[in-house]
Amino acid sequence: xxxxxxxxxxxxxxxxxxxxxxxxxxxxxxxxxxxxxxxxxxxxxxxxxxxxxxxxxxxxxxxxxxxxxxxxxxxxxxxxxxxxxxxxxxxxxxxxxxxxxxxxxxxxxxxxxxxxxxxxxxxxxxxxxxxxxxxxxxxxxxxxxxxxxxxxxxxxxxxxxxxxxxxxxxxxxxxxxxxxxxxxxxxxxxxxxxxxxxxxxxxxxxxxxxxxxxxxxxxxxxxxxxxxxxxxxxxxxxxxxxxxxxxxxxxxxxxxxxxxxxxxxx
Numbered sequence: 001x002x003x004x005x006x007x008x009x010x011x012x013x014x015x016x017x018x019x020x021x022x023x024x025x026x027x028x029x030x031x032x033x034x035x036x037x038x039x040x041x042x043x044x045x046x047x048x049x050x051x052x053x054x055x056x057x058x059x060x061x062x063x064x065x066x067x068x069x070x071x072x073x074x075x076x077x078x079x080x081x082x083x084x085x086x087x088x089x090x091x092x093x094x095x096x097x098x099x100x101x102x103x104x105x106x107x108x109x110x111x112x113x114x115x116x117x118x119x120x121x122x123x124x125x126x127x128x129x130x131x132x133x134x135x136x137x138x139x140x141x142x143x144x145x146x147x148x149x150x151x152x153x154x155x156x157x158x159x160x161x162x163x164x165x166x167x168x169x170x171x172x173x174x175x176x177x178x179x180x181x182x183x184x185x186x187x188x189x190x191x192x193x194x195x196x197x198x199x200x201x202x203x204x205x206x207x208x209x210x211x212x213x214x215x216x217x218x219x220x221x222x223x224x225x226x227x228x229x230x231x232x233x234x235x236x237x238x239x240x241x242x243x244x245x246x247x248x249x250x251x252x253x254x255x256x257x258x259x260x261x262x263x264x265x266x
Contacts, residue, residue: 071152
């Protein structure tokens, strides 16, 4: 990344001391966040949002390709959270709430949250979040919070339904308009998380969660489990209740609603 060509600015409509870098094209905003953090020997005290008009190598969870056509929002927050590595994952829930609130503010659509880090409209995915840790020569740890929101376009070849805000509402904000709203909501919720801990975020997340109490299939690395989505715990893990009444804690996996052939019930 060449900072003189793409300087960090501090927009007046952003939270105080929050920067923005706007590219016309890049490989991945998370990769830009990684390069930026690595280029600063002492890390960064200021959070910086990185957005791009076009992303040629966007990725989602588990290395999947993320469709990144121009007109959608592709952005990452580069930050240095004031917490240990084991707690950084909680910021995925903060980001999910921020995206959900931003969609409702800009379109009035009833967006909901899908564990662990997707945002849905009428059961179809309209946004996703990818957290990746960062490092520099001083061995400091930072975080890239990658966010993609389907504003104008959505893919049609995914294993789950997808939708764009434009398809759902007939109108959508521009990427820059959504970027401003998202930055403000994230800052508000991040302050809440710093002051009151994850319990406050967990309560808000559950109020907006999709599928609590419903049958789900959790596809894990080596197995698939079916049961009822009961809750998330104090660490953000999903509580799946199997048919025999036992509880299975899930820290990571893909969640599908309903039963899937070959899943394990007991």
